Amino acid sequence: MKSIEFESAQNVKIEYELASVGQRTMAAFLDLVAFTIYFVIFNMFLGVSGGFQADLGSMLFIQLLLVKLPWIFYNPLIEYLTQGQSLGKYIMGIRVVTVSGERPGLREVFTRWIFKGDFLWISADFFLLFWFGLGLMGIVYAGTSTRRQRMGDVMANTLVIKTKSSVRYTLKDVLSIKSQENYTPVYPDAIRFTDEDMLLIKNTIQRVRANPNPETKKFAVELANESARLIGLEETPKKRLQFLQTLLQDYVVLTR
Numbered sequence: 001m002k003s004i005e006f007e008s009a010q011n012v013k014i015e016y017e018l019a020s021v022g023q024r025t026m027a028a029f030l031d032l033v034a035f036t037i038y039f040v041i042f043n044m045f046l047g048v049s050g051g052f053q054a055d056l057g058s059m060l061f062i063q064l065l066l067v068k069l070p071w072i073f074y075n076p077l078i079e080y081l082t083q084g085q086s087l088g089k090y091i092m093g094i095r096v097v098t099v100s101g102e103r104p105g106l107r108e109v110f111t112r113w114i115f116k117g118d119f120l121w122i123s124a125d126f127f128l129l130f131w132f133g134l135g136l137m138g139i140v141y142a143g144t145s146t147r148r149q150r151m152g153d154v155m156a157n158t159l160v161i162k163t164k165s166s167v168r169y170t171l172k173d174v175l176s177i178k179s180q181e182n183y184t185p186v187y188p189d190a191i192r193f194t195d196e197d198m199l200l201i202k203n204t205i206q207r208v209r210a211n212p213n214p215e216t217k218k219f220a221v222e223l224a225n226e227s228a229r230l231i232g233l234e235e236t237p238k239k240r241l242q243f244l245q246t247l248l249q250d251y252v253v254l255t256r
Contacts (some may be wrong), residue, residue: 002148004159015203018092019160021143027134030088031173035071042067076113080106089160099157108156116151118250119131198251200242201227208241220244 002018078086083103084096096104104112117134138150147159186212204223207216224240227247237243 002146004147006159016161018148019092019162021139022158023092023094023162024142024148027086027088027092027094030091031074031086034087035074039067041048041209072118073113075118076106076109076117078102079109079112085163088130093163094160095163096158096160099159104137104156104158107156111156112152112158115150117154185253186246187250188229188254190247190250191254192231193227193247197227198248201248205241205248207243 003015022104075086079089079096082090085094089095096109096240098104098108115134116138138152142148142150142153145154147153149159153159203218204220208220221240224243225236225243228236231247
């Protein structure tokens with residue numbers, strides 16, 4: 001399982017799992033299915049099967065305007081407007097981000113688009129074979145890349161990540177922590193945090209206990225310092241891991 005770390009505005013490192021090649025391929029397939037449905041509805045609307053009468057030039061213009069162009073510019077426009085998610089990516093729970101974790105801009109989405117080859121749909125149908133070839137090359141390249149990037153991602157400095165950790169950590173994990181009867185929270189301001197903050201704290205505690213190397217310990221110290229600052233403590237408690245555990249316990253009790 002490959003992952004990437006980004007630094008938040010509060011100087012806290014947050015880990016995201018990279019989208020797998022299978023997830024990216026399925027997202028592209030779902031986008032293609034959505035377009036196919038649109039194409040079928042389009043043909044029904046124009047009455048192609050029922051005798052829509054028009055000369056060849058008009059038909060080609062209509063096909064270009066209402067079929068090819070929407071598909072050609074679908075990915076760059078929707079990924080820009082929705083902060084890195086097409087319909088397929090939304091369903092699969094993945095999205096495009098820059099290597100620094102920011103939303104992709106116009107330069108990034110159009111660079112990815114160029115290397116995807118969707119513009120070939122505007123040409124003769126023969127070039128669609130080349131389009132499929134580019135898709136297969138992208139799958140192979142992403143499968144062998146250390147950060148699961150296809151060529152377009154490398155050129156655009158983008159990544160595709162999971163939007164949520166659906167396998168390892170859920171809200172159920174947080175609520176499963178046992179609380180003491182008549183427990184009095186030590187840090188009442190812990191209620192200011194969010195569920196996502198608590199999942200990060202729980203994740204960190206587990207990582208330190210499972211693999212107490214200098215890197216994980218350093219991250220735990222930074223997270224404890226930032227958490228203490230957010231709840232208004234002048235000084236972070238010396239036993240930082242215990243402090244994080246107490247914050248987690250307080251949050252569960254306060255929000256139940």
